[in-house]
Amino acid sequence: MPVPLSPTTAQERIQSLDLLRGIAVLGILLMNVQSLSMPGAAYLNPTAYGNLEGMNYWVWVLSHLFADQKFMTLFSVLFGAGMLLVSDRMEQKSQSPLTFHLKRNFWLLIIGLVHAYLIWYGDILVVYALCSFLVFWVRNKSPRTLLIIGLLVLSIPTLINLFFSVSLQFMPPDVVEELELGWHPSPEMIAEELAAVTGSLAAQIAHNAQAALEMHTFVFVVLFLWRASGLMVIGMALYKWDILTASRSTSFYRKGMLLGFSIGIPLTVYGIVQNFHAGWSMDYSLFTGASFNYWGSLAQSFGYLCAVMLFSKSAAAAGIKRRLAAIGQMALTNYIAQSIIGVFIFYGVGLGLFGQVDRTTQVCITLGIWMLQYIWSKPWLDSFRFGPLEWVWRSLTYGKAQPIKKS
Template sequence: MATTSSSPDRIATLDIVRGVAVMGILAMNIVAFAMPVGAYMNPMAYGSETSLDLAAYAFNFILIDGKMRGLFSFLFGASMLLVIEKAEAKGLNSASVHYRRMLVLLLFGAMHFYLIWFGDILFGYALIGMVAWFFRNMAPRKLIALGATLIFLQFLIMASFAYSAQGLSVAASQPGASADTVAAWKEMSLWVRVPSSVELAEQMGRALGPWTSLVHYQLTEHRWEPLIFSLTFGPETLGYMLFGMAALKSGFFAGSWDEQSYTRVAVRGFLIGIPIYLVIVSLIFLDGFSPVGLFWLAMVATVLVRPIMIVAVAALIIILTDQGGWLVERIAAAGRAAFTNYLGTSILMTGLFYGWGLGLFGELSRAELWLVVIAAWVVMLAWSKPWLERFEYGPLEWLWRSLSRGSLQPMRKPALPAVV
């Protein structure tokens, strides 16, 4: 069932799934670009005025939130292993090749976080990718077993976090609670609760202020956040990368399984995952989007079922794109230029919503943001294929490759000879 590729050294299925993943990531990140931080997990925090907005939240929660990021992590592990294997096949020092790539990616991630947008994932990918190197030679079954163990560890970490949050919430609500306790709860729950008018004004002012103020805020108030985030979600991220390596070794990401096998994976995954997610999102609505409820339901209850959904989504993508076509070719091109599309999207979205650009922060509802998402998808699909018909790599892929190798890499494709 493998799909052909325009380049003999690429696996087209990887590019296609990566293209869908980088497009899907924006569908969830758009809320964090366009609204105060609490709105990402709590629709009551901002931007939900109609039932359509709440439906958009539920749709994203069930099918997109965490699945596209997880799929991107799977693909990162698979692509990382592919680079290592190609380096070894050429007789190169694969460790040197790998760690130079990760160090350059670490630099890109830091620049992304401090200079462009707080939602960076590249810094963590680089750090965890350095650890994933040590598991490159494991058999698929062992990779899956170790990955599952890491996912369970992530579940325990998030459960411990939610338990602490619940205790702090109770302590902060008691009569005579200390100012430090109340402040600690406000800080801990900032990402999941409705902001106060003062907090909302601060966030709006910061987003709509000058770019230099945003950079200063990141460098002073959140200087350690990339490292903290990487450590907090490290087990899950590493587990996903190991799953991706196993998927490549088993032929799943190569598109070499038969259609019945992919269908079986997709159907079983969705039959397990979707009902559980429906129950979770229903409980969130019934609970009234309370901060403690969101900690337990959105951050803990989803950890163990999310990998099942990710694999099902990947299988469905492979099934639906098996026959190729003009749209699939453009999605594959977007996947080949995923690094450029990911960072380019951050620049485009912050330019659209932040004060240094058009300043639309807080202006659109959750449902209206889908219009922006679709427009950005059109841009990704429109530029990637024509560019890659003329050049070997996307712009930032070329820069990453050149910096990793310490020399400028050939960019433009050689002209094809004329046919008489």
């Protein structure tokens, strides 16, 4: 039997991971709701569409400062740790971790493709599945080596941005114009996107598929491949160091939280100030201006991680922790449910409110979805072993329907 990673029981160790995963999947919606409800350019460039004054301005600033890339970072770190956890369990059972890993992530890829091309293009599951096939091979490295590999891989998008920033002046004018239109679309382009998303089902699927294909080709190569893979490898290191299971001392987590916030928050704030100072120009904000939050989110997410581990170790709010952990145990179901609810609210197949909801109202909708998932996840798991989509994923992986009801 392997040595336990924590003095607590296996169930408690899992709860600390699920607690972090539950908070991460809720936090992701703070940013995903922007893509679900507004033209795509508004996600990266807040001046591209909609009102950015008064409360809308502060909603954007606070969501960028406290949510943008932070919760996706946690989710990616947890995915890497989960790969290692599953691999360890397979080896413990004298089964091939490679075979199980390939089957498990192949079916995750299929679920992600359905989600991305038929529901919402902002899916991250396809990225995770593809990166997992590469990351798996470094799992047996030491934590220190994993951390170094992860940071080096994470650096590649920054180098790519630097290359584009320096070479922008040498690019053909039509290429620069295309980048500019992607960053700040014309009124005609905005109108076309609004019509596609709120139009017929065929128009919505065509628009969604085109956006998803771009995500899985160009954006994947220049950003997601490196960011997701690097964070997964770092997640493996953190798991091996017992940091993700609330096993380290309270002092360790307090210092980690202070260090993460003291580095991450000032970096992100500086990036916000600089981007507004530059007028959110494409040549600055798309490349150099994006780097501050890119790296600030890494440090800030570590601060969040340490804060959640402190919460997990404490005796306070046991009922709240159980409900948040239940959300995490059903992360796949809750993640895709967020997309389905968002599509119903904003797309033409539902209420068709795409482009009509300001950033302040988006937060209210997010809070409502949070409450639904907070309320429903634990009662479901009181009666069933898995969330609905977790059951589908598990059954496909094992090649037969798994028992779902609790005896």
